Amino acid sequence: MASHGFWFLGAENAAGNGSQSPNTPRAWCQAAAQKFSGGIGSKLCALLNVGEAEKAAQAPVKAEDESTAESCGCNKPCNCSKATACFSDLYSTDLLPALDGDAKTMNFLQEVVDILLAYIVESFDRSTKVIDFHYPNELLQRNNWELSDEPETLDDILISCRATLKYAIKTAHPRYFNQLSTGLDMVGLAADWLTSTANTNMFTYEVAPVFVLLEYVTLKKMREIIGWQDGHGDGIFSPGGAISNMYAMLLARYKMFPEVKEKGMSSVPRLVAFTSEHSHFSIKKGAAALGIGTESVICIKADERGKMIPSDLERRIIEAKQKGYVPFFVSATAGTTVYGAFDPLIAIADICKKHDVWMHVDGAWGGSLLMSRKHRWKLNGVERANSMTWNPHKMMAVPLQCSALLVREEGLMQSCNQMQACYLFQQDKHYDLQYDTGDKALQCGRHVDIFKLWLMWRAKGTIGFEAQIDKCLELSEYLYNKIKDREGYQMVFDGKPQHTNVCFWYLPPGVRYLEDKVERMKRLHKVAPVIKARMMEYGTTMVSYQPQGDKVNFFRMVISNPAATFEDIDFLIEEIERLGQDL
Amino acid sequence: MASHGFWFLGAENAAGNGSQSPNTPRAWCQAAAQKFSGGIGSKLCALLNVGEAEKAAQAPVKAEDESTAESCGCNKPCNCSKATACFSDLYSTDLLPALDGDAKTMNFLQEVVDILLAYIVESFDRSTKVIDFHYPNELLQRNNWELSDEPETLDDILISCRATLKYAIKTAHPRYFNQLSTGLDMVGLAADWLTSTANTNMFTYEVAPVFVLLEYVTLKKMREIIGWQDGHGDGIFSPGGAISNMYAMLLARYKMFPEVKEKGMSSVPRLVAFTSEHSHFSIKKGAAALGIGTESVICIKADERGKMIPSDLERRIIEAKQKGYVPFFVSATAGTTVYGAFDPLIAIADICKKHDVWMHVDGAWGGSLLMSRKHRWKLNGVERANSMTWNPHKMMAVPLQCSALLVREEGLMQSCNQMQACYLFQQDKHYDLQYDTGDKALQCGRHVDIFKLWLMWRAKGTIGFEAQIDKCLELSEYLYNKIKDREGYQMVFDGKPQHTNVCFWYLPPGVRYLEDKVERMKRLHKVAPVIKARMMEYGTTMVSYQPQGDKVNFFRMVISNPAATFEDIDFLIEEIERLGQDL
Incomplete structure (x- = not known):
């Protein structure tokens, strides 16, 4: 087990290579603001609020000197967002369905969208951190996350949104490889926003006519691809x-x-x-x-x-x-x-x-x-x-x-x-009941998961998914070829991986030449957890590790992230060596 | 069973009362465009595309005469949206992570958001339909929903979004009472959009630090409310x-x-x-x-x-x-x-x-x-x-x-x-493992459902939820008091309902005075399905019905929709009588 003392050992030293560490939020913000003009530029201003959130989070008691915040490249001292001006007197009860709530609702949702758009653009930028990591107890203290009896203003709600994103994993980041699910597809995201807005479930055709049909169409297509006759x-x-x-x-x-x-x-x-x-x-x-x-x-x-x-x-x-x-x-x-x-x-x-x-x-x-x-x-x-x-x-x-x-x-x-609950699935409806799919599920209401897949499929075509998948496999082959004979690496199993999983040990110099096999395995077992912890501390990349059977901890690199490139694979290897060289 | 012939019987007659039928999309569109000025007004222009979608849907082959569309109150002939101009040459591969995809991505997502914002505002408008109902086979033919090998342009993707919303149930509509889940909360929606953007799951603290903490905070609060000591x-x-x-x-x-x-x-x-x-x-x-x-x-x-x-x-x-x-x-x-x-x-x-x-x-x-x-x-x-x-x-x-x-x-x-799969839940991580909640679930990855509840709770406070709930119960009491002694109504059970469920039969004049009890029940059993079918055909409101035990079909009105008012209850009763008077 890696103690805190152990995993921090040499961190200062490792950090010495400053060229790879991400820029500060402020520097990124300035660059982003300069990159665009017009409408897009003004949206990016919302990014500055990511910095704001940090301030807010560090001071759970509302800062009184907000107006004195330093300028960071967009003319005004971080109040380029309308948020502070407009939303500090408004509550959720001012939004729809409130009378005349239309304009306020649109302003509020647009403000949220501006925050999200800025987060998205930032997430794809390699110079930003994959994660701004904090330990659970620390994160609990960095913000007021408690629920109270009294309502908060919409301004406070926007601050909570920014704080939440500040400490979130940027799963869209091109160097996020931690899970089998990585990346963020823009059409898929748009579809998910629409799904949330439609706010229904897959219970019956009555409450989800389009989504039920799209599930039908998509499942049939998937069955055809499996090879079941006529997609039956x-x-x-x-x-x-x-x-x-x-x-x-x-x-x-x-x-x-x-x-x-x-x-x-x-x-x-x-x-x-x-x-x-x-x-x-x-x-x-x-x-x-x-x-x-x-x-x-x-x-x-x-x-x-x-x-x-x-x-x-x-x-x-x-x-x-x-x-x-x-x-x-x-x-x-x-x-x-x-x-x-x-x-x-x-x-x-x-x-x-x-x-x-x-x-x-x-x-x-x-x-x-x-x-x-x-x-x-x-x-x-x-x-x-x-x-x-x-x-x-x-x-x-x-x-x-x-x-x-x-x-x-x-x-x-x-x-x-099926349980044929007649109070849920009336049999005397006026439409074809085969589309009431609720009773074949274990769930009663079922979340609408179909629209994002369907819309992405329309946008990419089957050939678009194919290209995306082939590229990930190509990247993993590149990684495999790069490390299979590289000094300090050992593959967990021989031969080219069949999927994008590349499993390997990185042996730091201090472990590489150890002759005592037991001691070597003991030390090697601790290497991946320490490197992973440092990755998270620096926020540069994330990749998974685990033991398997009698094999000590090894890295399991997987590539499903469509944003990843050959350079990101190179970066990963350099980063592992940078963070692990002293172990 | 209600045959098609039966349920349509008298529909023409019932439709005669034109004052309650919703306006046409175009008329609504004109009113909406006049209602706002400036930024909001221009966003509402996107609404016109809802009308467009209908055209597109009716002509699966792309209409060549789009430019000749009639004007409907926003200066230009329905091309006020930038969509047609900008997105017809773009594909999903032009969006992030494409190089220089930032601006295109923001434009595309903003366009989607404009469609959603317009849909939201429209949904709360009582003069619009709750649903534009079509039978499954008809709906399948009204649009091309198939998946193909080739990609579509972003313009086509936007058209699909509009078509999907056109045929969706407006669950936010103040007169949508069909399910136990109704209504659309604006802060909850914003939170769900953020959740989609964060695109992670509840597996471990590592991949969802904030969401895992918020689940912890919220579950504790809920346990306190149940009355378990100290929320344990x-x-x-x-x-x-x-x-x-x-x-x-x-x-x-x-x-x-x-x-x-x-x-x-x-x-x-x-x-x-x-x-x-x-x-x-x-x-x-x-x-x-x-x-x-x-x-x-x-x-x-x-x-x-x-x-x-x-x-x-x-x-x-x-x-x-x-x-x-x-x-x-x-x-x-x-x-x-x-x-x-x-x-x-x-x-x-x-x-x-x-x-x-x-x-x-x-x-x-x-x-x-x-x-x-x-x-x-x-x-x-x-x-x-x-x-x-x-x-x-x-x-x-x-x-x-x-x-x-x-x-x-x-x-x-x-x-x-728990199955203690060490490859999923590494025990030598550098943070407190009690926050890795994945292994207590039946699921492996688990969707982030917490943020919308947490953010709504912050926005409303406990007292805000209380007010919302109390209001729904007040509305159901109003409905109960209104119909319990009204001619043509019979309650399914005696006494004031404990929840917002109000269960009742509506007996049309033709059934009300039938002396043959068996025949009366037989006829009454068909009343609710026919009225419900007509409600959906006209799109004016939706409420559920079912039999229970030996009781023939009755309406089960439930109110969980925060948009509903006393007037909507009055409307429901008038509508049931309008649609059922001839049965």
Whole structure:
């Protein structure tokens, strides 16, 4: 474990290389203000308020000397925003639906949008920080986040918006690589703003006519891409890959034992599910929730590249049958979380067919490769699956959250989940009830996650998504080629990664030449956490690390960020070396 | 079942009363353009494009005569928007992260915002339609909604945005009463736009530092309001009330039989849950999913007001025990979906204590009454519950979706749901890991639902929410008083409603005086669906109807829309009579 003392060791020294550290907010602000003229320039003025927020945050008691704030390049002392002038006497009750609230509402929302537009432009600027990191207790103290009985003015609300963004992760930043979901798509964002404005849910056609149709159109298109004939089948957009996987397990169980819906697990024999040891933890979470139990999830061995070994799968299925258990569900992974491995789907499909087991493909991360003519072969066999999880919010960079479960058999979701509550799903409506999709979901109201994917698809076309995905894979290959033989690096597994996951150790000089193997591993285990902590402290970039099995902490670089370039990959390597050289 | 022929019967006649039908889009457009001057006026020009969208939609092939569109009051023939001029040569690839994409991005997003602002202002205008309804097949044909390989221009994307809004339900409309979630809060909307822009999830403190803290602060506040000492306990924001209820059931089961997590339901005795016959269908859905089975959910009798009868609960618990079953979960409802009934929580708490059963309160709909000093007595006893579902997206009008599960015992969610995947939740991070909330959820990534609630709470204060809630209850009392003795109306249950649910039949003259009781019920059953269909056809208002038990279709009016006024209640009654008089 890295103590605070340890991780800070040498930080001053590391910071010495000032050329890579981001500019101060003020300097950035000046540059931004000079960059534009006219309307755009005035919008950028709102950026100055990001600096303001810091001041406000540092002084929870309202600063009295606001008017004396220093000028920072936009004529006036940071009151270029209308906020202070207009909103300090207004409350939310002055906005719509208040009488004559139209103009005030538009002014207020426009002010918020100005803050957001400035944040967006700033987020893509490599000279800004990815994160302005503070420890939880410190962040709690830097602002007043408490809820009180009394209302605040709209001015205070705008200050809260600025403070929130100031301490947020800039997920759009070209050097943000921390999660499988990174980047910010402008059309997707516009679509999400529209979704919020429409403020409805996916319950029935009655309350979401367009969105229900768009879900229908999009799911069909996704099923065609999987390769199911004429796009037939079913599906749903669910709140994330874990829930999509849980849906699949629920359907597999119901398909084999429909009586489980009424009678529960006590009416069926002991069921067992199979997934690789490298699969996502949601398979076990699902089994725990569904009353199957985590011990009934049998972990199949993976090879050194993280792919499920089909012969081990078959062996374990036969073994389970011999014990009198009923194999009901195999979850193959297309793109594992850490290694980015693709399980061999054709071989797995053969085994599932032979043993009559539901085949699910967890393609939350790797499913999007189906959009690429160059890479979709990695999912060959997926067309034989009974169900598939595919998260457009990962590799396709659709804003969070957007996860689809696709199901080959039509009608199964409905019969598995419906409760036919007549007070919710009236059967005597005047339109075609097949569009009332609410009863096939576990949820009652369901968030509208479809519009951002649909609108992005319209804007990019399938070929646009393909280009975006191919570029990320190209970048990861570039990274792999760059470090595979570089001094101080060691790859976690051999060979070119199949997805954008590049897993590697960085061995600082102090560790590199250690002869004591145990001591070396012990020291190496601490390297990635310290470098990561320093990345966050400087805010220059973010990348994930973790141990796996008996392997000590290593970096897992993933690229789903459409803003990333070859230079950003170069930067990452330089930054790791800069921050880790003294360890 | 109402045939098309039947529901259209007399429509021409009903439409004769032209004074209440909404103005045409063009007329509205003219009025709006005259209402404002300066900046706001120019923004409103975007409204004209709503009309444009209709044209575009009716002619999927791009109209060539766009320039000949008629003028409608804003100087130029509907090309006051910059859209056509600027965006017809641009694609999404011209936006950020494209080099020099800043200005184009800001222009594009501003254009989208102009469309949204216009839509918002229009939504609150009573002279506009709540919905421009089309049957699914018709709507599919009114526009090209298909996804293709090739990209579209940003101009086309803006047209799609306008078309989507044109056919959307205006959930902000003061006369939209269809769901438990209605209305559109301006601060909540601003917060949701910010949330989309921040584009992160609630996985760890690392990727959502502010949002994780705000969830912590807000859940604590909600627990204080429930009455749990010092706000101690646990909780999570989940994707809707159904999932919150499922979480509660999962926790109750784990609390009693922790081995169920590993060993599944086959390791435990037969569990039974209890809820009233008027409770939400998600209790049964949850039981089906969790492997408990719907037959193990015992429905307790409700009185004529829809409240659970405690003596029947105790009787059924004892009966279950005698059969050797294990009662593990009672879900009391605070605000039932149809009647708005509050189960007697104190009596239920006594029974749960006596029999050592987990007490859950499904306050998805009624929980928000805790914010009102005048109405919170209806939930007396809730402080004795083990868990509570409370959806701020319903009665508090927080944008969808925002549902909280509150749990009295701290740490239980974590131990119930955690899988300790070290590759996701590294234990050697440099900050306090109690803020990495991801592993206590069923989901992996979790959408940020907290910011809109938090920001609204700051803007309104607790007293602002209280005033909003009290006003809705006052409106429903007004409606109740208005119709309870009015000719042609019959209440579904006697006495003043406890929540804003007012359930009633409207008996048109043709039904009112029918002597044949069977025939009368048969005819009455068809009245609400026909009136509802006509409401949607005219777009004047929307209210829900359903049968319940042996009661034929009745209207269930609910008021959660902060935009509604006494006049809107008057309008609703007049509209029902206008649309139903000929039936």
